[in-house]
Amino acid sequence: MAVDSQLKQIEAMYSDNLRKMGEDSRSVGWNTEACQKLRFSKLAAVLDAAGEPFSINDLGCGYGSILDFLEKDLGCEVSCYHGYDISQEMLDAAAKRLAVHPADKIDLRLAKEVTSVADYSFVSGTYNVRFDASYEEWEAYIKESLHALDKHSSKGFAFNLLTSYVDWEEPHLFYGKSVDWFDYCKKHFSRKVALLHDYDLWEWTIVVKK
Numbered sequence: 527m528a529v530d531s532q533l534k535q536i537e538a539m540y541s542d543n544l545r546k547m548g549e550d551s552r553s554v555g556w557n558t559e560a561c562q563k564l565r566f567s568k569l570a571a572v573l574d575a576a577g578e579p580f581s582i583n584d585l586g587c588g589y590g591s592i593l594d595f596l597e598k599d600l601g602c603e604v605s606c607y608h609g610y611d612i613s614q615e616m617l618d619a620a621a622k623r624l625a626v627h628p629a630d631k632i633d634l635r636l637a638k639e640v641t642s643v644a645d646y647s648f649v650s651g652t653y654n655v656r657f658d659a660s661y662e663e664w665e666a667y668i669k670e671s672l673h674a675l676d677k678h679s680s681k682g683f684a685f686n687l688l689t690s691y692v693d694w695e696e697p698h699l700f701y702g703k704s705v706d707w708f709d710y711c712k713k714h715f716s717r718k719v720a721l722l723h724d725y726d727l728w729e730w731t732i733v734v735k736k
Contacts, residue, residue: 529667532657533638537612561727565686566595568722568731569648572684573602580645581606583678585671586652587634590620593627606630608644610637639674647675649685654729656700664700669710676715682735689723689730704730 569592573580580602584592587609596602607624609632611617617634624632633642640647649671656664668687675683687702695701708721711734718735 528663529656529659532655532659532664533612535657536655562591563595563599564725564727565650565729565731566592566599568725569650569684569686569733570596570600571720571722571731572646572648572682572733572735574681577602579603579605580681581608583608583610583640583642583644583647583675583683585610585640585647585649585675587611587620588616590624590634592648592650593624604631606633606644608633608635608640608642610635610640612636612638639671640678643678643680645679645681647679647683649675649683651686653685653702654688654699657698661700668700672711673714676734679734680736682716682718682733684731684733686729686731689728692728702730704732707732 582593582596582604584590584607588611590607590609593604593607593609596604607627609617609620611620611634614636617636620634621632635641653664653668653671659667672685675685687704687707688699690701690703692701704721704723708719711719711732715734716736720733720735721730722733723730
């Protein structure tokens with residue numbers, strides 16, 4: 527894969543963040559927990575309102591904070607949690623944090639893409655840092671990842687990207703043109719796609735329902 531060297535840099539960055547800041551929203555790129563929860567709430571728009579238990583894939587899971595949000599903040603019942611990350615240190619932190627759950631509910635894997643079928647899949651902030659990969663290389667990587675998400679999500683998936691509607695860009699980050707990604711998801715994944723770009727973060731969320 528053309529972006530393997532960038533993924534190694536990303537792994538090193540987040541592992542270092544965890545060592546410095548611990549299990550904190552800042553170690554996964556957010557200054558406050560409130561911003562992190564706002565992001566999670568937008569991703570959760572993919573969920574069916576019926577309230578039945580469901581399984582999830584969490585790509586770039588970090589220390590597993592989205593599971594806490596879904597169950598404690600939203601009152602959802604997650605039957606199985608598949609967490610994927612490229613940082614073993616993040617996975618170790620997730621294992622400790624989520625040890626309160628039954629062992630057969632938590633599945634943590636050192637991997638860069640999802641490999642198990644779940645009802646829903648989430649990608650929160652995972653695609654934002656590209657380092658010195660070109661926009662074309664990183665876009666191809668994201669699309670490949672989204673196709674894997676689609677294949678392994680029986681009810682839907684949701685992801686976010688930094689918005690291109692900014693007046694200045696960090697050179698090592700990836701900023702997505704929301705309309706282009708909406709169009710791509712409509713054409714390749716489902717007729718039921720929503721673009722959420724109405725909240726106070728410099729990003730947008732796309733929700734794909736099956």
